[in-house]
Each structure stands twice: as C-alpha cells, then as structure tokens.
Amino acid sequence: MPIINLSELVNRITNPVPWEDVKYNFPWNDPDFSKRMLKEHLDESHDLASRSPGVMNRQLDWIETTWFEPREVKTVLDLTCGPGLIANELARRGYTVRGFDVAPAAIDYARKTATREALPAIFNERDIRAIGYDAGYDAAIFNYGMPNSFNKEEFSLILNRTRDALDPGGFVILEFNSLNSIKNKTGREWRTVSENGLFGERPYLWLQENFYHEENKTAAVIHYIIDLENAGVRTYSICYQGYTRDDLEPILNSCGLKIVAEFDSLTGETGLDDPVNMVVIAERIESEGE
Ligand SMILES: C[S@@+](CC[C@H](N)C(=O)[O-])C[C@H]1O[C@@H](n2cnc3c(N)ncnc32)[C@H](O)[C@@H]1O
The missing domain is CATH 3.40.50.150 (Vaccinia Virus protein VP39)
Incomplete structure (x- = not known):
C-alpha cells in the first residue's frame, strides 16, 4: 500500500482505468x-x-x-x-x-x-x-x-x-x-473518524473517490486515509467488474x-x-x- 505526502494528493489520479491504474486491493490478509x-x-x-x-x-x-x-x-x-x-x-x-x-x-x-x-x-x-x-x-x-x-x-x-x-x-x-450499482459508484465523500476505524486506530480524515469506466464496465473505489498525527496519506482501493x-x-x-x-x-x-x-x-x- 503506497504512502504519500499530503501535498501529493493534489496530483492524485482523477480518471483511472480500474485494475490498470488502480492495482492495490484491500490488504485483506494483513493481520491488523x-x-x-x-x-x-x-x-x-x-x-x-x-x-x-x-x-x-x-x-x-x-x-x-x-x-x-x-x-x-x-x-x-x-x-x-x-x-x-x-x-x-x-x-x-x-x-x-x-x-x-x-x-x-x-x-x-x-x-x-x-x-x-x-x-x-x-x-x-x-x-x-x-x-x-x-x-x-x-x-x-x-x-x-x-x-x-x-x-x-x-x-x-x-x-x-x-x-x-x-x-x-x-x-x-x-x-x-x-451492473447499475457498479455504475452508481461515482462521486466523492469526506469523512472524519475519531479512533478505531476500519483504516486505522488513530484519528483520520477519509476521502473516498469512486469512478466508473463505461467501456470496460468496471469501477474503482479509492480511499485516501490521512493520518491526523503525521499527515501521511495511505491509499486503499478496490476494483469491481x-x-x-x-x-x-x-x-x-x-x-x-x-x-x-x-x-x-x-x-x-x-x-x-x-x-x-x-x-x-x-x-x-x-x-x-x-
Ligand atoms: C465482504 S466480505 C464477505 C464475507 C462473507 N462471504 C459474508 O457474507 O459474511 C469479503 C471477504 O472476502 C475475503 N477475500 C477477499 N479477497 C480474497 C481472496 N483473494 N481469497 C480469499 N478471500 C478473500 C475477505 O478477507 C473478506 O473476508
């Protein structure tokens, strides 16, 4: 899972092709x-x-x-x-x-x-x-x-x-x-999580962006998790066919x-x-x- 600086968020991908540009799946097998x-x-x-x-x-x-x-x-x-x-x-x-x-x-x-x-x-x-x-x-x-x-x-x-x-x-x-619920995976949402969330124990700011790729009937959901202590950004994503x-x-x-x-x-x-x-x-x- 890549960790980027907060300032790099501005250059994040905005029109990804799922599985081609978005490769990191959820770390399902990670113990934590x-x-x-x-x-x-x-x-x-x-x-x-x-x-x-x-x-x-x-x-x-x-x-x-x-x-x-x-x-x-x-x-x-x-x-x-x-x-x-x-x-x-x-x-x-x-x-x-x-x-x-x-x-x-x-x-x-x-x-x-x-x-x-x-x-x-x-x-x-x-x-x-x-x-x-x-x-x-x-x-x-x-x-x-x-x-x-x-x-x-x-x-x-x-x-x-x-x-x-x-x-x-x-x-x-x-x-x-x-297919319709996959197509509906579009849009952006910000949330705050005070502690013990799915993406971390510490408080974080959570940007979720959803993209649908019409040609391949695929979608990508990208979660940017911004650690409020050190402002490091972890990315989690999942693609759907x-x-x-x-x-x-x-x-x-x-x-x-x-x-x-x-x-x-x-x-x-x-x-x-x-x-x-x-x-x-x-x-x-x-x-x-x-
Ligand atoms: C949304 S949960 C569904 C769990 C269960 N089927 C249920 O309905 O309660 C998805 C599950 O898929 C598992 N998973 C994801 N990718 C997997 C893989 N490549 N091999 C085995 N399990 C996987 C995850 O660890 C997770 O437990």
Missing part, C-alpha cells in the same frame, strides 16, 4: 486490517461487511428451501467466507461445510466458533486465486459482490476451480453487485457451468425496479464420459 475488518463483520448494526443475522437467516432460509433441500445438498463450499457466519450457520443446520478466506482474524474467529459448537465446518486461510478447493461438494456459495471484486481472468480461474470441486449435479450460488446476464453466460459456459436461474436478491426476489444485486445459480455442465 483483518482484525479491524472482523469488528465490522461482527457489528450487527449494519450490513457493510457481512449481513446482519436477520438478513442472513432469511437468505439462508430461501437458499435451503429453494435449492439445498430439493437437490439434497449435504456438502457446501463457501468462497471468501469471512468469519464463517454463513458457513457455521449452515453447519448448525446440518450441512458439512468448508470455508476459504484470506483474512487471518476472520478464519480464526470462524474456526473458534466451529470448535466451540462442535460444528461440521472446516476453515482454511487461503487466497482463492492461489489454490484448488478439493472435490466432493454439492453446492458452492460465492456471495456479497465478491465475484465482482476479481478481474475477469481471476474470476474465470475461480469458476473453473469451483466447477472442478463440484460433484455431478452440483451448483454454485453467485451473488453479484448489479460489472456484468449483465449476457456477459456472464459465455464466461460461465467456458468454465463448465450453465445458468439455471437468476434473481434480484438472495431471498429469491425478481422484477425489482433497480436491484442492488444479481443472483445467478449456475450448475455444473457434465462433459461426455463423466
């Missing part, structure tokens, strides 16, 4: 950042890192009754599982679950919960771009817009490995940010998956005016001889 992020995951007053328990349980009820029970799902893979709130809840409901996440504090929390409650859930601290996911899963979940946060090559890699990890008849539930269903179809097909259903939310809504999410259920394509 992941501890601070864990606090956000566990804060039930907002849905900013994980869904609050009420929302999450409504989503899991829908997933269970519409997809898991009719298809007799027993084993579930959770990609970017965070502190395992979903995975451990599925394990409480009787599923055998494996979760992968790169954040050490989140995985530690997930494991401790599973151990304390003797749940059938295993958690691995891994970058999902760097590993295979084993095999034998009936279903996979990749939620909370995280499919948008990888570039197209990385996303294809993850989908190929997901497909390989699924048993015949297996399927993946993908929860994207809708937007997709329509038509964009997704060939990508999924080339990774051995076919779309079987599409919704506006993880509770199965359809026909919303301006949905924030796009949920796609994609099933493993059986190749001849399998």
